[in-house]
Amino acid sequence: MRASQYFIPTLKEAPAEAEVPSHIYLIRGGFIRQLAAGLYEYLPLGFRVLKKIENIVRKHMDDAGALEVLLPILAPAELWQETGRWDVYGKELFRVEDRKGRFFALGPTHEETITDLVRKNIRSYKDLPKNFYQIQTKFRDEARPRYGLIRGREFIMKDAYSFDISEEMAVKSYEIMKEAYKKIFDELGLDYLMVEADVGAIGGKYSHEFVVKVPNGEAHIVFCDDCGYAANVEAAKYEFEVDKLPPEDEKPLEKVHTPGVSSVEDVSRFLDIDQKKIVKTLVYILDDGTSVAVLIRGDRELNETKLINYFKALDCHLASSEELKDLGIVEGFVGPIGIDIPVYADISVKDLHNFVVGANEEDYHYINVNIPRDFKPVDFVDFSTAREGDPCPVCKKPLKETTGLEVGHIFLLGTKYSEALKAYFVDKDGREKPIVMGCYGIGVSRLIAAAVEQSHDNNGIIWPESIAPFKLHILALNIKDNQIKTVAEDIYTKAKEKGIEVLFDDRDISPGAKFKDADLIGIPYRIVVGRGVKNGKVEIQVRKSGEKEEIDIDNVSLILDRINNGV
Numbered sequence: 001m002r003a004s005q006y007f008i009p010t011l012k013e014a015p016a017e018a019e020v021p022s023h024i025y026l027i028r029g030g031f032i033r034q035l036a037a038g039l040y041e042y043l044p045l046g047f048r049v050l051k052k053i054e055n056i057v058r059k060h061m062d063d064a065g066a067l068e069v070l071l072p073i074l075a076p077a078e079l080w081q082e083t084g085r086w087d088v089y090g091k092e093l094f095r096v097e098d099r100k101g102r103f104f105a106l107g108p109t110h111e112e113t114i115t116d117l118v119r120k121n122i123r124s125y126k127d128l129p130k131n132f133y134q135i136q137t138k139f140r141d142e143a144r145p146r147y148g149l150i151r152g153r154e155f156i157m158k159d160a161y162s163f164d165i166s167e168e169m170a171v172k173s174y175e176i177m178k179e180a181y182k183k184i185f186d187e188l189g190l191d192y193l194m195v196e197a198d199v200g201a202i203g204g205k206y207s208h209e210f211v212v213k214v215p216n217g218e219a220h221i222v223f224c225d226d227c228g229y230a231a232n233v234e235a236a237k238y239e240f241e242v243d244k245l246p247p248e249d250e251k252p253l254e255k256v257h258t259p260g261v262s263s264v265e266d267v268s269r270f271l272d273i274d275q276k277k278i279v280k281t282l283v284y285i286l287d288d289g290t291s292v293a294v295l296i297r298g299d300r301e302l303n304e305t306k307l308i309n310y311f312k313a314l315d316c317h318l319a320s321s322e323e324l325k326d327l328g329i330v331e332g333f334v335g336p337i338g339i340d341i342p343v344y345a346d347i348s349v350k351d352l353h354n355f356v357v358g359a360n361e362e363d364y365h366y367i368n369v370n371i372p373r374d375f376k377p378v379d380f381v382d383f384s385t386a387r388e389g390d391p392c393p394v395c396k397k398p399l400k401e402t403t404g405l406e407v408g409h410i411f412l413l414g415t416k417y418s419e420a421l422k423a424y425f426v427d428k429d430g431r432e433k434p435i436v437m438g439c440y441g442i443g444v445s446r447l448i449a450a451a452v453e454q455s456h457d458n459n460g461i462i463w464p465e466s467i468a469p470f471k472l473h474i475l476a477l478n479i480k481d482n483q484i485k486t487v488a489e490d491i492y493t494k495a496k497e498k499g500i501e502v503l504f505d506d507r508d509i510s511p512g513a514k515f516k517d518a519d520l521i522g523i524p525y526r527i528v529v530g531r532g533v534k535n536g537k538v539e540i541q542v543r544k545s546g547e548k549e550e551i552d553i554d555n556v557s558l559i560l561d562r563i564n565n566g567v
């Protein structure tokens with residue numbers, strides 16, 4: 001491809017809203033442009049990367065026996081009503097109305113549609129197992145579309161759905177996908193972790209996320225170097241038994257004056273009591289309007305995902321000052337004793353003795369609180385967010401923490417959708433049973449950003465070879481010089497003949513501008529044709545290592561063969 005005839009609108013500056021390297025460089029490098037919040041256009045370079053990723057995903061899905069289909073983006077509202085998700089999915093679901101007043105969802109995911117296809121076309125155990133996948137545009141009206149391709153409102157996903165006759169067989173399908181995913185992310189050249197994950201709104205039995213390690217990523221992961229355990233902090237079990245305080249004799253309950261002192265830090269300092277013995281009482285309002293009080297030890301953070309899961313809620317929020325007032329609760333001094341709403345406790349509070357809680361009275365706390373003597377929680381639940389240093393749930397060694405970007409998510413769904421949509425099959429024994437499902441997503445467009453997040457420097461992108469838009473970049477430093485032009489053209493022709501994907505910068509611009517663009521675009525190999533041609537030399541450069549080597553023009557063919565073979 002000749003740069004003079006191509007379209008790579010590089011920019012010196014990134015737009016103000018671009019905060020993360022992938023967003024900045026994909027825009028500056030002329031890979032993508034924004035149409036509106038969360039909507040992106042793929043320009044020719046970006047489109048090439050997208051197609052490469054799609055093809056790697058497709059190859060491994062096909063190898064794993066999954067069958068590619070293409071489902072409509074629009075799904076009738078009635079289908080989503082059958083599973084209840086028309087309501088449950090909330091504001092993220094784009095809804096459109098046709099001319100007759102019928103409503104449709106713009107698919108954010110396709111469990112409903114694929115299960116409808118299966119219920120209408122699969123009857124017998126003989127037709128199973130099946131795994132269908134598609135690579136398609138998805139729509140989600142995200143509350144905060146941001147970071148370019150990382151969180152769009154329209155994005156490209158590979159979604160797959162497995163159908164099996166039993167849970168045992170479904171687990172096999174799940175394992176096959178897990179292995180396929182590892183091959184995909186390996187081939188993409190990414191540094192990733194497979195982590196235990198929360199099942200979230202999709203529901204189901206268990207799930208894993210594939211998370212690319214990046215600084216300041218949205219996914220928070222804890223992992224154990226020792227035994228290999230890794231989990232999203234929302235899903236990691238808190239091993240409180242190991243973290244427990246030693247037992248103490250119960251002291252008499254006492255109400256103490258704590259004027260204006262309400263944060264855990266302040267109470268701990270004021271009373272000179274360890275933060276681990278200051279128990280926070282958080283009042284949450286669930287989406288159905290129910291209020292609950294949740295206790296957690298002062299040094300721990302509550303995880304709202306765990307809370308939502310426990311209460312089978314869709315959403316929750318901390319009660320506002322107004323809401324607390326309506327409940328007759330004194331802000332800043334909330335406590336479990338004498339409160340009118342149900343009290344739940346995080347397991348960090350279990351077996352805790354002589355602790356401190358708010359007294360539900362302005363400027364007062366209770367000290368030496370003990371369970372069950374002073375109050376009794378409805379239940380002890382793991383609501384804690386896992387963090388660095390917590391004991392590993394498997395081997396009890398201290399966990400490490402990192403952040404990342406979720407690029408894939410697999411779920412063993414069970415029969416949630418097949419039962420809701422009556423997708424039954426007739427088993428060998430002649431009985432009708434619900435099909436057991438799994439679903440498997442990969443953020444194809446997010447992967448473009450993930451690769452850049454993981455592989456760039458101060459000058460631009462460094463594409464992994466497997467997804468680079470081109471493999472070779474030829475820079476003719478002065479295209480007006482006949483000798484340079486002839487040599488560069490010749491190398492370009494040879495490279496094409498050898499089937500190398502090559503971009504030829506034949507533009508009549510300064511050498512400095514060519515180098516800047518080349519660094520920004522990040523093509524793995526570069527052949528620079530400049531003044532050296534007078535001495536029969538060109539330079540070969542490797543973007544990743546920065547290596548440079550002068551070679552004889554006569555040896556170019558050999559070098560092209562090496563580039564072709566990826567060495």
Ligand code: ATP
Pocket residue numbers: 109140142149150151152153154155156157200406407408409441442443444445446
């Ligand atoms: P997140 O927690 O990041 O919102 P999710 O759990 O909603 O992700 P899934 O429903 O599992 O995501 O979707 C499958 C994959 O699609 C995700 O692993 C992610 O890589 C990608 N993805 C999800 N939402 C977006 C988005 N708004 N923009 C780009 N990619 C996305």
Ligand code: MG
Pocket residue numbers: none
């Ligand atoms: Mg989401």
